[in-house]
Amino acid sequence: MTTRNVEDYLEVIWDLQDEKGYIKAKDIAYKLEVTRPSVSEMIRKLSENGYIVYEKYGGIIFTGKGKKLAQEIKKRHTLLVEFLKIIGVDEQNAQQDACKLEHDISPKTINCLLEFVEFINLLPESFKWRENFKKYLEERGLLHKERKK
Amino acid sequence: MTTRNVEDYLEVIWDLQDEKGYIKAKDIAYKLEVTRPSVSEMIRKLSENGYIVYEKYGGIIFTGKGKKLAQEIKKRHTLLVEFLKIIGVDEQNAQQDACKLEHDISPKTINCLLEFVEFINLLPESFKWRENFKKYLEERGLLHKERKK
DNA sequence: TACTTTTATTAGGTATTCCTAACTATCTAA
DNA sequence: TTAGATAGTTAGGAATACCTAATAAAAGTA
Numbered sequence: 076m077t078t079r080n081v082e083d084y085l086e087v088i089w090d091l092q093d094e095k096g097y098i099k100a101k102d103i104a105y106k107l108e109v110t111r112p113s114v115s116e117m118i119r120k121l122s123e124n125g126y127i128v129y130e131k132y133g134g135i136i137f138t139g140k141g142k143k144l145a146q147e148i149k150k151r152h153t154l155l156v157e158f159l160k161i162i163g164v165d166e167q168n169a170q171q172d173a174c175k176l177e178h179d180i181s182p183k184t185i186n187c188l189l190e191f192v193e194f195i196n197l198l199p200e201s202f203k204w205r206e207n208f209k210k211y212l213e214e215r216g217l218l219h220k221e222r223k224k
Numbered sequence: 225m226t227t228r229n230v231e232d233y234l235e236v237i238w239d240l241q242d243e244k245g246y247i248k249a250k251d252i253a254y255k256l257e258v259t260r261p262s263v264s265e266m267i268r269k270l271s272e273n274g275y276i277v278y279e280k281y282g283g284i285i286f287t288g289k290g291k292k293l294a295q296e297i298k299k300r301h302t303l304l305v306e307f308l309k310i311i312g313v314d315e316q317n318a319q320q321d322a323c324k325l326e327h328d329i330s331p332k333t334i335n336c337l338l339e340f341v342e343f344i345n346l347l348p349e350s351f352k353w354r355e356n357f358k359k360y361l362e363e364r365g366l367l368h369k370e371r372k373k
Numbered sequence: 374t375a376c377t378t379t380t381a382t383t384a385g386g387t388a389t390t391c392c393t394a395a396c397t398a399t400c401t402a403a
Numbered sequence: 404t405t406a407g408a409t410a411g412t413t414a415g416g417a418a419t420a421c422c423t424a425a426t427a428a429a430a431g432t433a
Contacts, residue, residue, distance in 0.1 A: 078419075078420090079423065080419080080420070086417080099380080099381095100380075100381060100382095101242060101379085101380060101381085107389080108419085109421070109422090110423080111380075111381065111382085112295065112382070112383080112384095112421085112422075112423085113420070113421055113422075114381085115382055115383085116378085116382095116420080116421090117420085118381095119382095120419095125399060130357055131380085131382075131428090132380085132428060132429070142332040148391065157363075159333060159336070162336045162339075163336045163339070163340070164332060164333050164336050165332075168330060168332050168333060168334075172328070172329060172330050172333045174411090175328035175329075176325055176328055176329065178328075179324035179325055179327075179328065180321060180324075180325065181317060181319070181320065181321050183313060183314075183317050184308060184313050184317060184321045187308070187311045187312045187313050188311060190311075190312065190360075190361060191311040191312070191357070194356075194360050194361075197360075207343075208340070208343055211339070211343045211346070212339060212343075227389075227390095229389080229390070243374085248410080248411095249410070249411060249412095250409085250410060250411085258390090258391070258392090259391080259392065259393080260410075260411065260412085261391085261392075261393085261411085261412070261413080261414095262390070262391055262392075263411085264411060264413085265390080265412095266390085267411095268412095269389095280398090280411080280412075281397095281398060281399070281410085281411065281412085291410055
């Protein structure tokens with residue numbers, strides 16, 4: 076089974092490949108806030124389970140299986156961030172929450188979320204969804220302030 | 225720290241109290257799909273950490289701390305289910321997903337979700353949000369079918 | 374090229390959470 | 404009231420994922 080952790084490591088490795096063009100255990104450790112021995116261990120595990128090809132002190136490359144999973148997680152992540160931003164979560168919190176939620180969301184729900192986001196994005200300007208929502212939030216904000224007085 | 229597991233157990237214990245009026249290790253085990261020894265162990269732990277009061281072979285009661293946490297998780301769960309249903313996830317899947325997502329969602333995001341759900345529920349009938357969304361989904365359904373041909 | 378710094382691995386240990394098997398307490402019904 | 408069924412606990416162990424300390428390889432520099 077692909078644990079939450081396998082997914083986290085694959086995602087970070089994917090990002091590093093994307094950002095830097097190469098992958099160092101040191102950078103994985105930094106991004107995941109774990110120690111290098113923990114990374115060594117997981118790299119061995121990922122290699123054993125056929126997600127990556129790896130030789131000691133060498134480079135990491137994805138297998139087909141690893142690439143597929145990494146991309147899928149990335150897709151879930153991106154979708155979650157997009158959705159969270161729509162409902163008013165700021166970029167940073169959206170990123171953080173997406174990192175956790177992406178492991179536990181079922182394919183069915185991902186699909187509903189995708190359709191929802193697409194629907195929202197397709198709404199005609201006259202609908203002014205975002206504006207209405209913002210206005211609603213502002214009104215609530217005012218209400219809260221008044222209550223406190 | 226309150227782990228994901230502590231939260232799961234507290235939530236199930238809360239539900240049992242609610243549904244049956246009493247709590248049996250057997251029922252907890254059944255609901256969480258674990259064995260009774262696992263439940264015994266966690267009950268000891270919850271007791272040690274002051275979430276419940278418990279004596280061997282006796283009953284379980286929440287402490288203030290335990291009750292507060294259980295209620296909070298329950299609230300997150302209910303909100304998530306409501307939201308998931310809005311975007312078209314069926315009851316059963318919504319329940320399942322909520323059980324997992326409820327552990328990883330930040331307070332800020334919970335708040336945004338709450339405001340979003342409230343906003344949707346307050347929309348005037350003329351907006352017909354749900355109807356428009358349903359229609360959109362149906363149209364997409366048709367498109368998918370046609371593509372497959 | 375040899376020395377130093379950086380990077381990665383191994384060894385040994387901890388914590389969490391789960392399991393099976395064996396045992397003990399409690400309840401129930403004859 | 405006592406024997407069998409049911410429920411709960413303990414003992415011992417496995418898997419996952421993390422850690423620190425020590426070691427080994429690779430890279431960079433004088």
